[in-house]
Amino acid sequence: MSDTFYDLMRRQGISRRSFLKFCSLTAASLGLGEAGAQQIAKAMETKPRTPVIWIEGLECTCCSESFIRSAHPLVKDVVLSMLSLDYHMTLSAAAGEQLRANAHETIAKHKGNYILAVEGNPPLGEDGNYCIYYGKPFVDVLREYAKDAMAIVSWGSCASWGCVQAAKPNPTRATPVHKVITDKPIIKVPGCPPIAEVMTGVVTYILTFGRLPELDVQGRPKMFYGQRVHDKCYRRPHFDAGQFVERFDDEGARKGYCLYKVGCKGPTTYNACSATRWNEGLSFPIQSGHGCIGCSEDDFWDKGSFYDHLTTIRAPGLSNLGVEGTAERIGLTALGVAGAALAAHAAVSAVRQASSRGRNDRVSDVEK
Amino acid sequence: MKVNRVSGRVLQGPYEPVYVYEAPVRFWHWAMMLCMIVLGVTGYLIARPLPAIGGEATFSYFFANVRMIHFIAAMLFAVLFAVRLVWAIVGNRHARSIFLPPLWSFEWWSGLFHQAAYYLFLRKAPHHWVGHNPLAQLAMFVMFVLGTFVIVFTGLSLFSEQFGWGSGWMNAFGWVNVLLGGSQMVRTVHQLAMWWLALFALVHVYMVFREDIMSGETVISTMINGVRMFKREPR
The missing domain is CATH 1.20.5 (Single alpha-helices involved in coiled-coils or other helix-helix interfaces)
Structure with missing residues (x-):
C-alpha cells in the first residue's frame, strides 16, 4: 500500500522515459510549465499513493466512461494504477462483500487521507430509498464514506448540480453532493460527462500537490472552468465578423461559421471543451457542427430549448x-x-x- | 405659492414658475435617452444578429464592432446613472424624487390614488404638483430606477465574463451570475430588463405628451429649460 506511483509504474513496465513524458504532459495540461513537470515527477517518486474511493449514486456511468478514455495522462491501465483507485463499483475486478470490505479497509487505514469521488447524486425523497447501496440508502453511504475523507470530488453535472434526475419536477428529490455534505472541501467537476483529461487532471493535481486546485466561487477548478467555451472557440473569428449559421443545412454551416444563431450555448457555458477538446483532442461538439448545449451549467435541463441561449x-x-x-x-x-x-x-x-x-x-x- | 415639502403638492396659489430640473439633471436625461436608443438597437442586433456577411472572416469585424458600440454606450450609461445617484444627494430636492418616493406621506398616497383615478377618467382634474405627481414618481422608481439597476448589473456581469472567473471584473460582478443561477439566466434577465425599460420609455413618452397638452403645467419644456410653469390658475 505504501508503494509510490513511480514504483507501480515501473513494475508495470513503464520506462522512465515514458514516465517523464507523462509528467510533462500532465504538467502542460494543468498549465504548470516546466518546473511543474519536475514537481510532479518528484511527487510521484516519493509520495505514497493517496487512495481514491469512487462511489456511484443516481447516474448513468458516463463519467466513468469518459474517465477511462483519458489520453494524457497516459493510457488507461496506467491511469488506473496511478489513481490507486481502491474502490470503484464498475471498474473493480472484485465484487460484492469482498469489494465492500476493501472500501472499509481503505477508509479505516487512511482516515482523513483518502479522496472520495462521487459520481451521480443521492435522492433524498422517500428517505433516500430511490437509490439503494448494499441494502442502504445511498445518501447514508455517502455520509458514512464522506465522514473521514480528505476532500470530495463531485464528478459530472449530477454530483455538481443535479443534472437530469434533478430536473423539474425532480420526483426523487435528487440533490447535488454539496447540499448533503457541507463540512468537507468539495471540488465540482461538472459536465455531462466531464472531459476525460479534465477529470484525470484534477485528480493528478490533488494527488501531486496534496491540496485542491484553485477553485472559483462555485467550487469549480479555475484552470478548466475559468472561461467559457465561447472564449476559446476556434469559430470565434466568425462570431466577431458577423458570420453565422442560419440553419444547420445552409452554406454557412458548410463553411463552418459561428453557431450562435442556431442557439450555441458556448457564450453561457464554463468548460474547457474548446481548449482541451474530446477523444484525445480530436474534436468537440462545435467542431462537429452542432452548438454547445451547456451540459456543465447548473440546471441545464430546465432552461428551455437546447437551441436557444436564452432561458x-x-x-x-x-x-x-x-x-x-x-x-x-x-x-x-x-x-x-x-x-x-x-x-x-x-x-x-x-x-x-x-x-x-x-x-x-x-x-x-x-x-x- | 404654498407647496407641501414632502409630497410636492401645490396647495395654494398664486402660481409662479419653479426651477425644478437643474442643468446636470437635464443633460443627464437627454444623454441617458441617447444611450438607451443606442443600447436598444445594438442590443437587439446582438440578440438577433443580421444575416451573415460573406467573405473571409479576416476582413470583417462587424459583429465585434456592434458589441463594442454596445459596451461603450453601456459604460457611459452606467457611469451616467452612478453620477446621477450622486447628484440625487447633492442636487435640489427634485433631484432625489425618483429615487425616494415618500411612501410615508399620507398626502402622497392619496395623491397617487387621485392621479390614478384621474387617468381612469374617474376624476375630472388632477392635483397640481411641482415635481412629479405621485403616480409618475412611483412609475419612475419601479420602472426606470429598478429596471436600470437590473440592466446595469446584469450587463456588467455579462461584460465581465470575457475575463473569466478569478479576474477583477468577475470578482466584482460574478455574484450576479451566481445569484441568478448561471450566465444564461443573466442574459435572459438582461433582455427582460431591456423590454421593461422599453415599456417604460413608451409609457413615459405618451405621458409626457399627454401631460404637456392636458395638464396645467409645462412638462416637455421643463426638461429643456428646467422651469416648471403653470399654464392656468388651478382650481
Whole structure:
C-alpha cells in the first residue's frame, strides 16, 4: 500500500522515459510549465499513493466512461494504477462483500487521507430509498464514506448540480453532493460527462500537490472552468465578423461559421471543451457542427430549448397550461398591449378634452 | 405659492414658475435617452444578429464592432446613472424624487390614488404638483430606477465574463451570475430588463405628451429649460 506511483509504474513496465513524458504532459495540461513537470515527477517518486474511493449514486456511468478514455495522462491501465483507485463499483475486478470490505479497509487505514469521488447524486425523497447501496440508502453511504475523507470530488453535472434526475419536477428529490455534505472541501467537476483529461487532471493535481486546485466561487477548478467555451472557440473569428449559421443545412454551416444563431450555448457555458477538446483532442461538439448545449451549467435541463441561449420563461403557476415564452415574445407582447392601451387612452382623453372644452365655454371653470 | 415639502403638492396659489430640473439633471436625461436608443438597437442586433456577411472572416469585424458600440454606450450609461445617484444627494430636492418616493406621506398616497383615478377618467382634474405627481414618481422608481439597476448589473456581469472567473471584473460582478443561477439566466434577465425599460420609455413618452397638452403645467419644456410653469390658475 505504501508503494509510490513511480514504483507501480515501473513494475508495470513503464520506462522512465515514458514516465517523464507523462509528467510533462500532465504538467502542460494543468498549465504548470516546466518546473511543474519536475514537481510532479518528484511527487510521484516519493509520495505514497493517496487512495481514491469512487462511489456511484443516481447516474448513468458516463463519467466513468469518459474517465477511462483519458489520453494524457497516459493510457488507461496506467491511469488506473496511478489513481490507486481502491474502490470503484464498475471498474473493480472484485465484487460484492469482498469489494465492500476493501472500501472499509481503505477508509479505516487512511482516515482523513483518502479522496472520495462521487459520481451521480443521492435522492433524498422517500428517505433516500430511490437509490439503494448494499441494502442502504445511498445518501447514508455517502455520509458514512464522506465522514473521514480528505476532500470530495463531485464528478459530472449530477454530483455538481443535479443534472437530469434533478430536473423539474425532480420526483426523487435528487440533490447535488454539496447540499448533503457541507463540512468537507468539495471540488465540482461538472459536465455531462466531464472531459476525460479534465477529470484525470484534477485528480493528478490533488494527488501531486496534496491540496485542491484553485477553485472559483462555485467550487469549480479555475484552470478548466475559468472561461467559457465561447472564449476559446476556434469559430470565434466568425462570431466577431458577423458570420453565422442560419440553419444547420445552409452554406454557412458548410463553411463552418459561428453557431450562435442556431442557439450555441458556448457564450453561457464554463468548460474547457474548446481548449482541451474530446477523444484525445480530436474534436468537440462545435467542431462537429452542432452548438454547445451547456451540459456543465447548473440546471441545464430546465432552461428551455437546447437551441436557444436564452432561458424559456414559464408563467409561474401557469406552466401546466403550457404558458411560456421567450424574453422577446414577452417583451413584444407587453409593448403591443401597452401601445394599444395607450392609444385607447389617448383617444378617450381627446374626446374628454374636447367635450369638457365645449362645456367650459358654457360654464366657466366649475370642475370637481 | 404654498407647496407641501414632502409630497410636492401645490396647495395654494398664486402660481409662479419653479426651477425644478437643474442643468446636470437635464443633460443627464437627454444623454441617458441617447444611450438607451443606442443600447436598444445594438442590443437587439446582438440578440438577433443580421444575416451573415460573406467573405473571409479576416476582413470583417462587424459583429465585434456592434458589441463594442454596445459596451461603450453601456459604460457611459452606467457611469451616467452612478453620477446621477450622486447628484440625487447633492442636487435640489427634485433631484432625489425618483429615487425616494415618500411612501410615508399620507398626502402622497392619496395623491397617487387621485392621479390614478384621474387617468381612469374617474376624476375630472388632477392635483397640481411641482415635481412629479405621485403616480409618475412611483412609475419612475419601479420602472426606470429598478429596471436600470437590473440592466446595469446584469450587463456588467455579462461584460465581465470575457475575463473569466478569478479576474477583477468577475470578482466584482460574478455574484450576479451566481445569484441568478448561471450566465444564461443573466442574459435572459438582461433582455427582460431591456423590454421593461422599453415599456417604460413608451409609457413615459405618451405621458409626457399627454401631460404637456392636458395638464396645467409645462412638462416637455421643463426638461429643456428646467422651469416648471403653470399654464392656468388651478382650481
